[in-house]
Amino acid sequence: MLQCFETSCLFNNPPFFLKKNLICLFISGFFKQLQVYTEEFRSWPLFKLWIGPLPVMVLYHPECVEVILSSSKHIEKSYLYKFLHPWLGTGLLTSTGDKWRSRRKMITPTFHFSILTDFLDVMNEQGGILLEKLEKHVDKEPFDVFLDITLCALDIICETAMGKNIGAQENKDSEYVRAIYRMSDLIQQRQKSPWLWPNLVYMLFKEGREHERNLKILHNFTDTVIAEKVAELENSKQMKRDTDGNCEESGSKKRKAFLDMLLSATDDGGNKLSYRDIREEVDTFMFEGHDTTAAALNWALYLLGHNPEAQKKVHRELDEVFGDTERPVTVDDLKKLRYLECVVKEALRLFPSVPLFARALREDCCIGGYQVPKGTNVLVITYALHRDPEIFPDPEEFRPERFFPENCKGRHPYVYVPFSAGPRNCIGQRFAQMEEKTLLALILRRFWVDSCQKPEELGITGDLILRPSNGIWIKLKRRPHAGSE
Numbered sequence: 040m041l042q043c044f045e046t047s048c049l050f051n052n053p054p055f056f057l058k059k060n061l062i063c064l065f066i067s068g069f070f071k072q073l074q075v076y077t078e079e080f081r082s083w084p085l086f087k088l089w090i091g092p093l094p095v096m097v098l099y100h101p102e103c104v105e106v107i108l109s110s111s112k113h114i115e116k117s118y119l120y121k122f123l124h125p126w127l128g129t130g131l132l133t134s135t136g137d138k139w140r141s142r143r144k145m146i147t148p149t150f151h152f153s154i155l156t157d158f159l160d161v162m163n164e165q166g167g168i169l170l171e172k173l174e175k176h177v178d179k180e181p182f183d184v185f186l187d188i189t190l191c192a193l194d195i196i197c198e199t200a201m202g203k204n205i206g207a208q209e210n211k212d213s214e215y216v217r218a219i220y221r222m223s224d225l226i227q228q229r230q231k232s233p234w235l236w237p238n239l240v241y242m243l244f245k246e247g248r249e250h251e252r253n254l255k256i257l258h259n260f261t262d263t264v265i266a267e268k269v270a271e272l273e274n275s276k277q278m279k280r281d282t283d284g285n286c287e288e289s290g291s292k293k294r295k296a297f298l299d300m301l302l303s304a305t306d307d308g309g310n311k312l313s314y315r316d317i318r319e320e321v322d323t324f325m326f327e328g329h330d331t332t333a334a335a336l337n338w339a340l341y342l343l344g345h346n347p348e349a350q351k352k353v354h355r356e357l358d359e360v361f362g363d364t365e366r367p368v369t370v371d372d373l374k375k376l377r378y379l380e381c382v383v384k385e386a387l388r389l390f391p392s393v394p395l396f397a398r399a400l401r402e403d404c405c406i407g408g409y410q411v412p413k414g415t416n417v418l419v420i421t422y423a424l425h426r427d428p429e430i431f432p433d434p435e436e437f438r439p440e441r442f443f444p445e446n447c448k449g450r451h452p453y454v455y456v457p458f459s460a461g462p463r464n465c466i467g468q469r470f471a472q473m474e475e476k477t478l479l480a481l482i483l484r485r486f487w488v489d490s491c492q493k494p495e496e497l498g499i500t501g502d503l504i505l506r507p508s509n510g511i512w513i514k515l516k517r518r519p520h521a522g523s524e
């Protein structure tokens with residue numbers, strides 16, 4: 040539960056405590072209240088809240104955010120991430136200290152550009168299935184596109200992370216797909232409900248037992264995929280040995296997944312990851328790598344459907360690059376889609392998929408002129424940070440031009456951090472941008488999108504991910520001839 044607290048009892052500097060009774064937070068929504076307070080107290084450098092027994096400093100100014108994100112010391116995640124541990128263990132997102140440093144070093148090369156390029160094929164293939172599904176809505180009633188996009192993103196991450204095609208787009212009722220969604224909901228609910236924090240108490244509630252059931256489904260699935268992949272690798276090595284007496288990996292063109300690379304990655308001492316370590320990382324990619332991208336894509340479509348002038352500019356750019364062909368998107372095409380890139384960035388400014396994230400301070404530090412003691416939990420609210428009217432005038436307006444290179448000059452580097460920043464930034468940033476641009480290019484090459492909701496009808500909720508709780512309702516028209524506008 041969130042409550043205000045008198046700073047003087049915990050911290051030396053007393054000016055920033057909320058005088059209101061914040062008990063209402065659970066009635067009107069945690070994120071909603073954060074939106075209200077960060078606006079109301081925009082001129083303050085920071086403020087403090089209680090989440091149940093947990094005191095939290097709330098940051099939404101670039102100078103304050105920089106102190107935390109640029110530091111190589113404050114890399115420890117807050118207590119709230121503990122509820123991800125049963126599912127993700129202490130993988131890249133949740134680990135800290137030497138374990139995190141060593142993992143980050145081992146895993147960074149798997150996101151190399153040349154490897155991402157291979158994944159573009161998967162994005163084109165799965166995007167093709169999405170287009171066929173969207174086709175049946177052309178010139179029909181408005182429909183909610185949220186799930187279609189999300190299942191496409193899920194298929195993409197499954198195939199790229201595990202090398203496994205789960206066909207979520209065609210079979211949304213798979214046990215694994217359902218478990219992923221239910222698990223994310225349960226974790227968010229637990230984070231906001233301090234009475235569900237102790238494990239023993241949690242297990243007394245039906246949510247706790249459901250959590251256990253879903254955990255088994257998720258882990259069994261990943262364990263099976265890893266075991267299959269190990270067997271496949273052994274087989275192919277054996278076949279290679281049998282055919283030419285050489286035990287090196289075959290030079291066949293089979294597409295690699297992150298999992299293949301994790302199986303061969305070694306640390307500085309030449310040690311490989313255990314199967315359990317690998318499961319942590321694969322589960323982390325599955326969790327962090329699709330919901331985020333799906334939300335970002337949905338918001339971008341909503342914004343374009345709401346801003347026809349910007350959509351026309353995207354269409355013109357697409358026509359210049361693709362003419363009226365429907366060929367797969369290439370890396371070269373992506374480089375040329377500069378306006379679309381600004382659209383993607385501006386959509387993430389207004390609707391950052393991760394609207395807040397938290398750290399626990401490893402040592403006392405000075406933020407915004409105030410001494411904050413070691414152990415304090417710090418919440419970075421990207422949603423509010425990105426709406427600073429001094430830096431982004433008329434912050435609620437969708438203006439991709441804000442991200443033209445000439446308009447970014449001199450901007451504080453920590454004023455726009457949808458992928459976080461500093462040593463613990465998002466490792467999947469380039470992957471996500473590639474996926475967003477590719478899917479948007481595929482969709483907008485073929486369709487004209489109209490958004491059917493006003494901003495207040497979206498039902499914005501921001502827990503782990505910023506989502507429209509009422510979905511994204513759009514209408515589609517087929518574009519007559521690419522290049523005719």
Ligand code: HEM
Pocket residue numbers: 131132133143323324327328329331332335391392393396397456457458459462463464465466467468470471
């Ligand atoms: C639009 C899409 C995405 C957004 C907005 C996003 C945003 C973020 C943010 C804000 C963080 C920092 C979280 C924190 O400090 O608690 C993060 C971390 C992370 N993200 Fe992403 N992400 C996206 C896509 C992806 C994808 C596609 C992957 C994997 C394929 C991925 C993997 C990760 C991992 C592993 C971390 C932890 C990195 C570390 O601590 O070293 N993300 N992401």
